[in-house]
Amino acid sequence: MEATLKFIEENKERFLEELKDYLRIPSISAKEENKKDMLKCAQFVVSKLKDAGVKKTKIYKTKGHPIVYGEWLGAKGAQTVLIYGHYDVQPPEPLELWKTPPFEPDIRDGQIYARGANDNKGQNFVHIKSVEAQMKTMGKLPVNVKFVIEGEEEVGSENLTNFIKEHKAMLKCDAVLISDTSLYAPGVPTINYGLRGLTYMEIEVTGPNRDLHSGSFGGAIANPINELAKIIASFHDKNGKVKIPNFYKDVKKITKAEKENIKALRFSDKKFAKEYGVRELQGEKGYSTLERLWTRPTLDCNGIYGGYTGEGAKTVLPSKATAKVSMRLVPDQDPKKIAKEFTKYVKAIAPKSVRVSVKEMHGGHPVAFPLDDPAIQAGAKAVGKAFGKKTVFTREGGSIPIVVDFRKILNAPVVLMGLGLDTDDIHSPNEHFSIDSFYKGIYSSVYFMEEFSKK
Amino acid sequence: MEATLKFIEENKERFLEELKDYLRIPSISAKEENKKDMLKCAQFVVSKLKDAGVKKTKIYKTKGHPIVYGEWLGAKGAQTVLIYGHYDVQPPEPLELWKTPPFEPDIRDGQIYARGANDNKGQNFVHIKSVEAQMKTMGKLPVNVKFVIEGEEEVGSENLTNFIKEHKAMLKCDAVLISDTSLYAPGVPTINYGLRGLTYMEIEVTGPNRDLHSGSFGGAIANPINELAKIIASFHDKNGKVKIPNFYKDVKKITKAEKENIKALRFSDKKFAKEYGVRELQGEKGYSTLERLWTRPTLDCNGIYGGYTGEGAKTVLPSKATAKVSMRLVPDQDPKKIAKEFTKYVKAIAPKSVRVSVKEMHGGHPVAFPLDDPAIQAGAKAVGKAFGKKTVFTREGGSIPIVVDFRKILNAPVVLMGLGLDTDDIHSPNEHFSIDSFYKGIYSSVYFMEEFSKK
Numbered sequence: 026m027e028a029t030l031k032f033i034e035e036n037k038e039r040f041l042e043e044l045k046d047y048l049r050i051p052s053i054s055a056k057e058e059n060k061k062d063m064l065k066c067a068q069f070v071v072s073k074l075k076d077a078g079v080k081k082t083k084i085y086k087t088k089g090h091p092i093v094y095g096e097w098l099g100a101k102g103a104q105t106v107l108i109y110g111h112y113d114v115q116p117p118e119p120l121e122l123w124k125t126p127p128f129e130p131d132i133r134d135g136q137i138y139a140r141g142a143n144d145n146k147g148q149n150f151v152h153i154k155s156v157e158a159q160m161k162t163m164g165k166l167p168v169n170v171k172f173v174i175e176g177e178e179e180v181g182s183e184n185l186t187n188f189i190k191e192h193k194a195m196l197k198c199d200a201v202l203i204s205d206t207s208l209y210a211p212g213v214p215t216i217n218y219g220l221r222g223l224t225y226m227e228i229e230v231t232g233p234n235r236d237l238h239s240g241s242f243g244g245a246i247a248n249p250i251n252e253l254a255k256i257i258a259s260f261h262d263k264n265g266k267v268k269i270p271n272f273y274k275d276v277k278k279i280t281k282a283e284k285e286n287i288k289a290l291r292f293s294d295k296k297f298a299k300e301y302g303v304r305e306l307q308g309e310k311g312y313s314t315l316e317r318l319w320t321r322p323t324l325d326c327n328g329i330y331g332g333y334t335g336e337g338a339k340t341v342l343p344s345k346a347t348a349k350v351s352m353r354l355v356p357d358q359d360p361k362k363i364a365k366e367f368t369k370y371v372k373a374i375a376p377k378s379v380r381v382s383v384k385e386m387h388g389g390h391p392v393a394f395p396l397d398d399p400a401i402q403a404g405a406k407a408v409g410k411a412f413g414k415k416t417v418f419t420r421e422g423g424s425i426p427i428v429v430d431f432r433k434i435l436n437a438p439v440v441l442m443g444l445g446l447d448t449d450d451i452h453s454p455n456e457h458f459s460i461d462s463f464y465k466g467i468y469s470s471v472y473f474m475e476e477f478s479k480k
Numbered sequence: 481m482e483a484t485l486k487f488i489e490e491n492k493e494r495f496l497e498e499l500k501d502y503l504r505i506p507s508i509s510a511k512e513e514n515k516k517d518m519l520k521c522a523q524f525v526v527s528k529l530k531d532a533g534v535k536k537t538k539i540y541k542t543k544g545h546p547i548v549y550g551e552w553l554g555a556k557g558a559q560t561v562l563i564y565g566h567y568d569v570q571p572p573e574p575l576e577l578w579k580t581p582p583f584e585p586d587i588r589d590g591q592i593y594a595r596g597a598n599d600n601k602g603q604n605f606v607h608i609k610s611v612e613a614q615m616k617t618m619g620k621l622p623v624n625v626k627f628v629i630e631g632e633e634e635v636g637s638e639n640l641t642n643f644i645k646e647h648k649a650m651l652k653c654d655a656v657l658i659s660d661t662s663l664y665a666p667g668v669p670t671i672n673y674g675l676r677g678l679t680y681m682e683i684e685v686t687g688p689n690r691d692l693h694s695g696s697f698g699g700a701i702a703n704p705i706n707e708l709a710k711i712i713a714s715f716h717d718k719n720g721k722v723k724i725p726n727f728y729k730d731v732k733k734i735t736k737a738e739k740e741n742i743k744a745l746r747f748s749d750k751k752f753a754k755e756y757g758v759r760e761l762q763g764e765k766g767y768s769t770l771e772r773l774w775t776r777p778t779l780d781c782n783g784i785y786g787g788y789t790g791e792g793a794k795t796v797l798p799s800k801a802t803a804k805v806s807m808r809l810v811p812d813q814d815p816k817k818i819a820k821e822f823t824k825y826v827k828a829i830a831p832k833s834v835r836v837s838v839k840e841m842h843g844g845h846p847v848a849f850p851l852d853d854p855a856i857q858a859g860a861k862a863v864g865k866a867f868g869k870k871t872v873f874t875r876e877g878g879s880i881p882i883v884v885d886f887r888k889i890l891n892a893p894v895v896l897m898g899l900g901l902d903t904d905d906i907h908s909p910n911e912h913f914s915i916d917s918f919y920k921g922i923y924s925s926v927y928f929m930e931e932f933s934k935k
Binding site: 060216221223225232233234235237238239241242243244246247248249250253254255256257258259260261297301302303304305306307308309314317318319323324325326328329330331332333334335336337339340341342343346347348349351353357374377378379380386388407421422423424 | 490590676679680682687688690693694695696697698699700701702703705706709710711712713714715716744754756757758759760761762763766770772773776778779780781782783785788789790792793794795797798801802803804806808816830832833834835841842858861867876877878879
């Protein structure tokens with residue numbers, strides 16, 4: 026182990042130079058014109074895996090961009106870790122806002138600036154370098170390792186689920202390791218162990234069979250905007266609880282340990298409110314902000330439209346009004362069941378004076394791993410050791426569909442070992458990644474394999 | 481009188497031919513390219529007034545299109561009637577939906593088809609022909625007559641209010657006579673004696689200072705769409721009454737005579753609901769449909785928008801949501817006072833977690849004339865005689881701002897002697913006007929002057 030750590034220390038400069046090479050390839054998955062760069066980038070990943078000692082590699086073609094696979098299975102009888110990442114990046118536009126060109130990596134103030142520096146090249150490269158350091162010093166790894174580095178994450182990972190299903194046996198593992206999220210705060214080692222799910226619905230309320238003059242008809246014909254507003258207003262009670270029957274039925278209570286962990290994070294409501302320009306936060310009564318965001322299901326209107334939406338005034342009593350409504354779900358809520366309860370509720374409360382149609386747009390399962398899961402614990406110990414601080418456990422209010430896929434199809438826990446920061450401008454101009462986090466990520470990966478092998 | 485009636489009978493064909501000439505001029509006020517046609521049309525009206533014996537005429541220039549004025553004041557000591565109409569028409573588009581070209585009048589099934597046939601050339605021409613018939617047979621009229629035929633009604637009558645104010649003395653009269661509305665039903669003589677007013681507001685609710693991800697922030701930051709929906713939902717109580725404090729304070733109760741008149745109209749809720757494709761009507765409890773539409777104030781959302789309104793799903797917690805809300809007013813509600821109460825109410829109920837701005841867009845006063853006003857009574861007798869049936873009294877849920885102007889500035893009652901039908905497709909392709917109504921309108925106008933002179 027000591028030799029490995031020394032190797033990393035001595036090769037930092039080279040690792041960074043190699044990351045720069047990786048970042049110079051404009052692997053923009055959304056653009057047809059970068060198709061050749063995508064293949065070039067996949068080949069770059071393969072060559073780096075081979076350099077690291079992962080000799081068995083393959084580029085899998087898909088309907089979209091190729092998936093890079095590599096495996097080293099020399100640790101007979103030991104645990105197997107699947108490392109996921111993506112080599113594709115977001116388009117860099119608007120170009121004029123970049124201080125240095127997006128595909129010419131630049132080092133400033135301890136950060137490396139380039140498209141993909143954080144999301145996700147910088148974060149997946151740490152694991153390749155970790156394997157290299159171990160292989161070159163010990164000639165082996167304490168665990169078996171499988172790499173899946175895809176090229177379509179930024180365009181919806183359309184072909185990944187099928188790939189996992191089709192190669193279920195090949196991808197069999199005891200844990201999935203992903204570095205594609207953020208630290209709770211700069212320098213704070215973080216393991217994310219839960220993501221909310223989603224049920225996304227569209228409600229359309231139809232009143233009269235055509236747009237009417239609100240003077241000539243107002244007061245006698247129900248107004249679909251007013252009725253839609255009543256439906257939306259009826260989604261929450263005065264304590265911020267969602268009123269849809271059975272909405273909370275399958276919600277698992279969080280454990281005492283989780284509650285304490287959240288409390289220990291000392292989240293500042295005041296700072297949060299200030300950052301987003303609101304005078305006061307608002308949510309379900311009886312829960313702290315992080316509990317609301319991470320562990321409680323919620324309902325939000327994502328869009329609404331109806332009637333006249335242009336400049337000035339038009340006195341129309343519109344025929345239709347539409348709202349998009351999504352619910353964030355937590356374990357063990359089921360997106361399909363929630364969609365059904367939602368539809369039933371909306372149809373039941375709408376008056377006979379209007380017609381209501383409810384459409385299910387899409388959904389995703391929530392996921393949360395037990396804090397005491399060995400993989401989660403190994404992850405926590407690893408980052409704690411690398412960063413030299415106590416690891417914090419977080420969850421995330423959003424969804425990462427592939428995490429659910431890995432968990433469901435491979436039946437393995439997923440360790441979200443995020444190394445970025447929310448302020449790293451991923452998807453924006455001047456994306457960057459802390460060089461310190463890059464190095465600490467390599468150590469974290471080495472420690473994780475070590476810790477996880479102890480099972 | 482008999483000679484006059486006989487003259488009308490004998491000149492029907494010619495009157496219709498002259499109306500066709502009037503309709504052939506494409507006096508589209510909204511289009512720059514028709515500016516010359518507008519002047520040509522104003523000159524046509526002048527020539528017809530002169531033919532009718534109204535020798536003193538003048539074309540008043542405005543910042544927009546000219547106003548035609550004409551007067552015959554030979555009935556010394558008698559009442560004075562101001563006849564208002566407009567010679568401009570709506571654009572005819574979409575042209576491909578017209579069965580015959582919009583400016584080539586065509587007679588089919590007892591109707592004359594052309595843009596402006598009903599709105600308003602056909603309806604104002606009856607009064608010119610009525611004057612002609614009386615002048616050519618009796619050499620005089622029983623009342624003094626003033627004509628104001630404007631050219632900007634279809635673009636908002638922008639210059640008319642100032643014209644009335646500036647020529648208040650010249651326009652002094654005992655009643656204003658306007659044929660620019662509809663019969664209650666085909667063949668049913670109708671006098672409209674009231675119009676609702678308007679207060680039009682815009683509400684903007686602002687939550688976070690930028691659009692946020694609804695997964696990462698939903699449940700902790702107030703959603704402006706949900707909050708706007710709550711505000712809108714709180715405008716009505718469960719009986720359909722508007723909950724804004726003092727909203728009904730200045731509402732004048734309708735008289736027993738008015739109530740009975742409405743009842744006598746035997747309005748069919750079932751037919752109305754079917755026509756507009758709703759299963760059930762909806763409105764303020766304790767009032768019939770026509771009472772709600774004509775005599776009760778109402779509140780309607782005219783437009784709403786916020787967040788993602790495109791195809792599919794986007795999980796945004798938007799920064800802003802906006803609604804346009806209008807209230808229809810009845811005597812003696814004041815648009816400014818209502819706007820103030822509305823603003824106060826909305827600001828008071830919004831939670832501290834969002835910011836709310838309320839803007840007054842525009843407003844208009846309601847108006848209703850007493851059923852026993854001599855001008856209203858003279859109008860009722862006149863149309864009853866011409867159509868050979870009992871006249872019905874109606875009000876209208878919408879607003880006609882010029883009616884309020886005439887009443888306020890000239891302090892005169894306005895007789896709305898509508899001759900069209902709601903099914904005449906004004907503002908749409910194939911606008912038409914019943915030739916029978918055109919002729920009956922001429923008789924109505926003659927009878928009105930006769931009746932009104934009796935005071």
